[in-house]
Amino acid sequence: MVIELAAAIVSLDAEAPKILLVRPGEAGQRPSLPCGPFDPSGHRTLEEGLRTWVREQTELHLGYVEQLYTFGDRFRDPTERVGGPRPVSVGYLALVRQTAVKNAGRGPGETAWGDWYRHFPWEDWREGAPAILDALLAPGLEGWIAETADKTERQRRRERVNLAFAFGGGAWDNEKVLDRYELLYEAGLVFEAAFDRDPTEIGRGGVGRGAEPHLKSGGALIKDHRRILATAMGRLRAKIKYRPVIFELMAPTFTLLQLQRAVEALSGGRLHKQNFRRLVAHEGLVEPTGQMSGATGGRPAELFRFRREVVHERPAPGVRAPVRVRRVSA
Amino acid sequence: MVIELAAAIVSLDAEAPKILLVRPGEAGQRPSLPCGPFDPSGHRTLEEGLRTWVREQTELHLGYVEQLYTFGDRFRDPTERVGGPRPVSVGYLALVRQTAVKNAGRGPGETAWGDWYRHFPWEDWREGAPAILDALLAPGLEGWIAETADKTERQRRRERVNLAFAFGGGAWDNEKVLDRYELLYEAGLVFEAAFDRDPTEIGRGGVGRGAEPHLKSGGALIKDHRRILATAMGRLRAKIKYRPVIFELMAPTFTLLQLQRAVEALSGGRLHKQNFRRLVAHEGLVEPTGQMSGATGGRPAELFRFRREVVHERPAPGVRAPVRVRRVSA
DNA sequence: AAGCCTTATACTTAATTTGAGTATAAATGG
DNA sequence: CCATTTATACTCAAATTAAGTATAAGGCTT
Numbered sequence: 086m087v088i089e090l091a092a093a094i095v096s097l098d099a100e101a102p103k104i105l106l107v108r109p110g111e112a113g114q115r116p117s118l119p120c121g122p123f124d125p126s127g128h129r130t131l132e133e134g135l136r137t138w139v140r141e142q143t144e145l146h147l148g149y150v151e152q153l154y155t156f157g158d159r160f161r162d163p164t165e166r167v168g169g170p171r172p173v174s175v176g177y178l179a180l181v182r183q184t185a186v187k188n189a190g191r192g193p194g195e196t197a198w199g200d201w202y203r204h205f206p207w208e209d210w211r212e213g214a215p216a217i218l219d220a221l222l223a224p225g226l227e228g229w230i231a232e233t234a235d236k237t238e239r240q241r242r243r244e245r246v247n248l249a250f251a252f253g254g255g256a257w258d259n260e261k262v263l264d265r266y267e268l269l270y271e272a273g274l275v276f277e278a279a280f281d282r283d284p285t286e287i288g289r290g291g292v293g294r295g296a297e298p299h300l301k302s303g304g305a306l307i308k309d310h311r312r313i314l315a316t317a318m319g320r321l322r323a324k325i326k327y328r329p330v331i332f333e334l335m336a337p338t339f340t341l342l343q344l345q346r347a348v349e350a351l352s353g354g355r356l357h358k359q360n361f362r363r364l365v366a367h368e369g370l371v372e373p374t375g376q377m378s379g380a381t382g383g384r385p386a387e388l389f390r391f392r393r394e395v396v397h398e399r400p401a402p403g404v405r406a407p408v409r410v411r412r413v414s415a
Numbered sequence: 416m417v418i419e420l421a422a423a424i425v426s427l428d429a430e431a432p433k434i435l436l437v438r439p440g441e442a443g444q445r446p447s448l449p450c451g452p453f454d455p456s457g458h459r460t461l462e463e464g465l466r467t468w469v470r471e472q473t474e475l476h477l478g479y480v481e482q483l484y485t486f487g488d489r490f491r492d493p494t495e496r497v498g499g500p501r502p503v504s505v506g507y508l509a510l511v512r513q514t515a516v517k518n519a520g521r522g523p524g525e526t527a528w529g530d531w532y533r534h535f536p537w538e539d540w541r542e543g544a545p546a547i548l549d550a551l552l553a554p555g556l557e558g559w560i561a562e563t564a565d566k567t568e569r570q571r572r573r574e575r576v577n578l579a580f581a582f583g584g585g586a587w588d589n590e591k592v593l594d595r596y597e598l599l600y601e602a603g604l605v606f607e608a609a610f611d612r613d614p615t616e617i618g619r620g621g622v623g624r625g626a627e628p629h630l631k632s633g634g635a636l637i638k639d640h641r642r643i644l645a646t647a648m649g650r651l652r653a654k655i656k657y658r659p660v661i662f663e664l665m666a667p668t669f670t671l672l673q674l675q676r677a678v679e680a681l682s683g684g685r686l687h688k689q690n691f692r693r694l695v696a697h698e699g700l701v702e703p704t705g706q707m708s709g710a711t712g713g714r715p716a717e718l719f720r721f722r723r724e725v726v727h728e729r730p731a732p733g734v735r736a737p738v739r740v741r742r743v744s745a
Numbered sequence: 746a747a748g749c750c751t752t753a754t755a756c757t758t759a760a761t762t763t764g765a766g767t768a769t770a771a772a773t774g775g
Numbered sequence: 776c777c778a779t780t781t782a783t784a785c786t787c788a789a790a791t792t793a794a795g796t797a798t799a800a801g802g803c804t805t
Contacts, residue, residue, distance in 0.1 A: 086416050086455055088487075088503065123487065125416055125501030131487035155485040155505050157418075157453065157461035171455030173418060175485050248727065258730040342781075360764065362783075367762090383781025384771035397578065400588040407764085672752075690793065692754075697791090713752025714800040737793085746805100753799075762791070770782075 089174040090135040091120035091310060093153070093317035094145065096181050096198065097334040100350050103183075103198040104314060105143060109307070110193045115276075117307040118314070119143055119196065123175070135177050143196045149180040149333045151324075153316045161277075161309040176313035178320055180333040201318065202353075203304045204311055208262060208318065209353045210410040222274060223252065229272035257410045259353050262319035266312060276305035322352055327401035329370060332391040340378045340386035341365065354408035361406050368402060369395045419504040420465040421450035421640060423483070423647035424475065426511050426528065427664040430680050433513075433528040434644060435473060439637070440523045445606075447637040448644070449473055449526065453505070465507050473526045479510040479663045481654075483646045491607075491639040506643035508650055510663040531648065532683075534634045534641055538592060538648065539683045540740040552604060553582065559602035587740045589683050592649035596642060606635035652682055657731035659700060662721040670708045670716035671695065684738035691736050698732060699725045 094105040106116040121138035128134030136147055153176040159165070162172055202209040206217050230242045247253035249264040269275045305311060325331045331347055339347075341362045349356055365371050371389040378386050395402045424435040436446040451468035458464030466477055483506040489495070492502055532539040536547050560572045577583035579594040599605045635641060655661045661677055669677075671692045679686055695701050701719040708716050725732045 086418065086453075088416065088418070123416075123503075125487075125503075126498075128487075129489055131485060131503070134487075152484060154482060155461060157455075157458075157464075159459055168456075173453075173455075173461070253727065255727050256730055260730075340782090357764070357766095359766080359783080359785095363763095380772055380781080382773070383779080384773095384783085386782055397583065397585050400586055400590075670753090687794070688752095689754080689756095689795080693792095710801055711752080712802075713750080714754085714802095716753055748804085750801105750803075752801080755796105755798075757796075758794090760792080760794105763789080765787090765789105767784105767786075769784075771780100772782095773778100773780080775776100775778085 086171060086173060088123040088131075089120055089172060090123050090131060090138060090177065091118045091174055091313055092135055092139055092147075092150075092177045092179050093118055093314050094139065094143075094147070094179045094181060095201070095317065095321065095334070096183050097347055097350060098183055098198070100346050102201045102350050104201045104204070105145070105196055106199050106306075107142065107196050108193050115305050115307045116197075116199070118310045120174075120310075131175055132177070135175075139179070145181060147179045147181065149330065151178045151320070152176075153178050153313065153320055156309055156312065158309070161312070162307075172308065174309060174313070176316055178317040180321075180330060182334060182336065184336065199304070201314065204306065204314060205262065205266070205318065207265065208259070210257065210259075211349055211353060211355060213411065218250070222250070222269065225274045226250070226268065226272055229274070259408055259410065260319050260323045262322070263312070263315045266315040270312075275311070277309075277311060325351060325404050327403040327405070329391065329395065329402050331404060335391070338374050338376065338388040338390050340388060341371070342386060344371070344389070348404050348406065349408075352408040354410040356406045356408065361404075364406050365404065368405070369398060370402060370404070416501060416503060418453040418461075419450055419502060420453050420461060420468060420507065421448045421504055421643055422465055422469055422477075422480075422507045422509050423448055423644050424469065424473075424477070424509045424511060425531070425647065425651065425664070426513050427677055427680060428513055428528070430676050432531045432680050434531045434534070435475070435526055436529050436636070437472065437526050438523050445635050445637045446527075446529070448640045450504075450640075461505055462507070465505075469509070475511060477509045477511065479660065481508045481650070482506075483508050483643065483650055486639055486642065488639070491642070492637075502638065504639060504643070506646055508647040510651075510660060512664060512666065514666065529634070531644065534636065534644060535592065535596070535648065537595065538589070540587065540589070541679055541683060541685060548580070552580070552599065555604045556580070556598065556602055559604075589738055589740065590649050590653045592652070593642070593645045596645040600642075605641070607639075607641060655681060655734050657733040657735075659721065659725065659732050659734075661734060665721070668704055668706065668718040668720050670718060671701070672716060674701070674719070678734050678736065679738075682738040684740040686736045686738065691734075694736050695734065698735070699728060700732060700734070 092105075096103045096105070105119060107119055109116055119139050119142045121134075121142070123131060123134045128137065132150055132152065136150065139145055139147055155173065155175045157171070157173045159171065165172065207215045207222055209215055226246045230239055230246060233239050233242065245264075246268060247255065249261050249268055251257040266275070270277065306314065321330070325348060331344070331351070335344065335347060342358075344365065345356055345358065345361050348361075369392055372392045374388045374390050376388045378388050380386075422435075426433045426435070435449060437449055439446055449469050449472045451464075451472070453461060453464045458467065462480055462482065466480065469475055469477055485503065485505045487501070487503040489501065495502065537545045537552055539545055556576045560569055560576060563569050563572065575594075576598060577585065579591050579598055581587040596605070600607065636644065651660070655678060661674070661681070665674065665677060672688075674695065675686055675688065675691050678691075699722055702722045704718045704720050706718045708718050710716075
């Protein structure tokens with residue numbers, strides 16, 4: 086059995102969260118995350134194996150690395166054969182500063198930074214509710230619910246959809262990224278699902294159902310890499326609330342607005358500016374440097390830096406600011 | 416490569432958190448968690464594999480199951496040979512109600528419920544600071560810090576110890592169970608560490624150093640099973656704060672004090688009674704049944720039940736009550 | 746039966762935190 | 776010099792929290 090190690094390497098380019106992708110070797114193929122097999126004889130730990138692979142493939146030396154989840158489902162990869170070797174993949178989240186980013190090439194096998202919302206357009210609520218939600222996903226999911234004849238199963242599907250997508254009046258939870266992706270996958274609304282079917286089931290209508298919308302439901306990746314990416318996104322959104330991981334993505338000094346935009350970019354929603362600065366100051370997350378930033382269009386802002394001591398002072402230091410997400414468009 | 420699936424199955428017996436253990440086959444051996452190898456041809460998913468193994472070994476049908484972490488470190492198992500097969504284990508947390516508990520036997524290979532604080536005596540602060548902390552762990556860790564000649568490394572160790580054990584005046588964080596266990600392991604203060612050494616290093620003093628205290632630092636388990644248990648404990652302590660998982664361990668109806676004792680048992684600290692009940696009522700986590708409990712010594716208390724609807728109402732429903740942990744003894 | 750122990754539950758109070766503003770300051774580009 | 780943009784200080788009411796006090800309702804003891 087081969088264990089594949091795959092990394093969702095996240096960076097932040099101003100207001101856009103980026104993800105490092107490896108270009109497909111052949112045309113028509115989908116991109117992948119940097120990844121490679123775990124080598125029990127060479128790698129001392131799983132994480133070290135991952136770091137080694139990433140270093141080889143991208144020339145990046147990872148700083149912050151966190152294990153996400155281990156997936157072992159059958160038939161998530163269209164090239165998997167019945168009775169063939171079973172893929173087991175361990176997904177990781179890594180954070181790198183934009184300054185460390187280099188050598189993204191255009192050729193096959195080379196790496197490139199992509200916008201993570203291209204793969205999950207329904208997750209970005211910064212400019213109001215994403216259009217794709219009402220235009221494609223809601224009707225698509227509605228169809229998937231109606232599709233089953235069993236009443237209990239229908240109810241179960243409706244419940245899951247309402248919870249994950251907040252259709253039933255509930256509040257949109259920006260951490261439920263994986264739940265939403267899995268539902269879309271099951272409902273056949275993401276590209277991968279059109280291919281990744283149990284081959285023994287092909288012909289039973291799996292592939293046929295509405296090839297059109299799949300193409301629009303975000304950029305697909307190879308194997309289960311978009312699932313790993315969804316896990317990374319959800320985990321990161323949760324983690325910035327109680328660990329100061331956001332600073333892994335920031336330059337050594339930054340203005341409070343830059344910090345706010347960074348949090349907003351990852352969270353996919355807006356924050357209340359005045360309360361945000363009160364919060365980060367009060368929590369002791371940042372301290373003023375005394376220097377001023379080269380004004381970007383208005384009054385110059387003071388530059389701040391991360392206060393490392395905060396981890397000793399409070400048990401769970403993070404940006405606890407409530408993310409505002411609303412249905413009314415901006 | 417073989418992937419081992421192992422489950423930390425937690426239950427709650429009144430005020431004692433319990434963990435399901437499998438008795439060692441031979442005398443002198445340590446107990447283990449229920450576990451078994453992942454079978455790529457038989458198991459559709461990793462989690463299904465785990466459920467199957469647990470069903471076979473314990474006749475328990477698991478309800479709530481959650482993946483914790485995948486460990487792939489070398490030489491965590493004393494029986495591991497240099498160049499031998501590499502152990503990779505996926506740890507799971509499962510929660511079962513005490514009512515579902517049965518057939519715990521006394522013979523080898525049979526299961527038995529053990530107190531989880533027997534394996535982590537330093538984690539139970541309900542009756543004040545655990546004695547083992549000042550008596551054994553603090554001096555032991557101090558020795559480990561002093562042991563290295565490199566000043567930077569010494570500083571690094573001190574920082575880690577202070578953070579995890581709150582020696583430097585910080586607050587004890589009841590979620591840092593794994594950090595603490597790993598430190599004790601590295602410092603050679605837990606039983607496992609006396610055995611689990613890189614065999615190539617044996618003779619360099621690893622095993623020799625103070626065999627005495629190891630035996631007292633909590634009940635050891637086979638392989639890296641205590642590490643999985645530590646992960647489970649930390650995860651569960653974190654999770655009850657934002658997911659209503661505590662109800663997976665409660666009877667269908669319960670008094671508010673029973674619920675409070677359950678939370679305290681897992682958290683390892685005390686809660687403020689009046690505020691606790693205000694909290695669970697206000698969060699909408701429970702609803703009164705109208706029935707009264709058979710009084711256990713005082714005024715009869717009303718029985719409550721879990722309000723399932725709460726998951727639709729708020730994004731992260733859980734018992735957010737602050738756990739009080741203090742150095743002064745009760 | 747009275748008094749005491751135990752547990753339950755209602756209510757109070759002050760301090761703190763939160764959400765949502767308003768007001769004013771300091772830069773730039775016409 | 777004025778509109779625009781961004782920064783930052785300050786306000787204010789509502790909600791939440793921490794830590795009580797007060798009272799109720801059982802059983803057990805003497």
